Amino acid sequence: MAQLLLVEDDATIGNVLQASLASSGHDVTWHAEGRAAIDFATTAPVDLVLLDLGLPDIDGIDVCRRVRAVQPGCVIVMLTARHEEMDVVVGLEAGADDYLVKPIRLGELLARIRAHLRRVATAGSDESQVIGDLVVDAGRRRVTVGGEEITLRTKEFDLLARLAAEPGVALSRAQLMADVWDTNWFGSTKTLDVHVAALRRKLESVAVPDSVRIPRIATLRGFGYRLEED
Incomplete structure (x- = not known):
């Protein structure tokens, strides 16, 4: 069971994502604010983070940097409504591994998460x-x-x-x-x-x-x- 951290301030989207991820066998912790998510990441191990960049209390890019600092081995996937290429580049340089642009297709999101977790699980080659x-x-x-x-x-x-x-x-x-x-x-x-x-x-x-x-x-x-x- 993978430990997932969902950071999303929209209650409708958050409920749908949490339910879908939980039904796929993941242990999901959902926070609607960036500071609460950072506090959680500081105290608990996380395999993958789904991070909305448009948060009410702190910019998602800052959350990305701070989560990456305390969880260097986790996968961070940005969820963004920002279509400008530079915004995506800034997010990736802040520590994100991947991104999806809203509106998000649930099937694509679940497939992307499975792919990331599979690669993490099989990364232990001795070569x-x-x-x-x-x-x-x-x-x-x-x-x-x-x-x-x-x-x-x-x-x-x-x-x-x-x-x-x-x-x-x-x-x-x-x-x-x-x-x-x-x-x-x-x-x-x-x-x-x-x-x-x-x-x-x-x-x-x-x-x-x-x-x-x-x-x-x-x-x-x-x-x-x-x-x-x-």
Whole structure:
């Protein structure tokens, strides 16, 4: 039974989502305000958070940052009525792993949650990938470059591990979205671009000697990405 935290101020939507998620076998805690949700996340383990960005007491982006700080391993899915691309990018950079734009189709939401929880449950492979001086330790979910550890969020790690599993191979956007997020994904893949940008910043910012070989994520315009040894 997965522990889910629902943060939604609309009573009608909250009741529907809580009932649907509970009927799917999840343990759901529902809070209508951001501060109460943060307090709960600070004291109880959470597997996945459904977070409405339009909250009455505190901006959902701030809630996302603070929940991510206390629950680094959980999945955060934003529920947003904001259609502007920049709003979505800000939310993803604040720590969210995924997003859905309201009005939300219940079937799509439940499928997305199942996909995220399935990936979390099966993430314990013992295999490690070594590319140059980059080591992706899947068993311990740790990444080091030249012996220096890099802290990655859940989906950042999953994406890097997928790229590292086939170094030098061109992987399409659709394939990466299916393997890291959801096999039934459709619509915008902006979340992929944001996570790639975050990975690049973290790989490039690690303090190591110039002799350390740091792989780079190459953009294949109109197709996808490839991890290649620098």
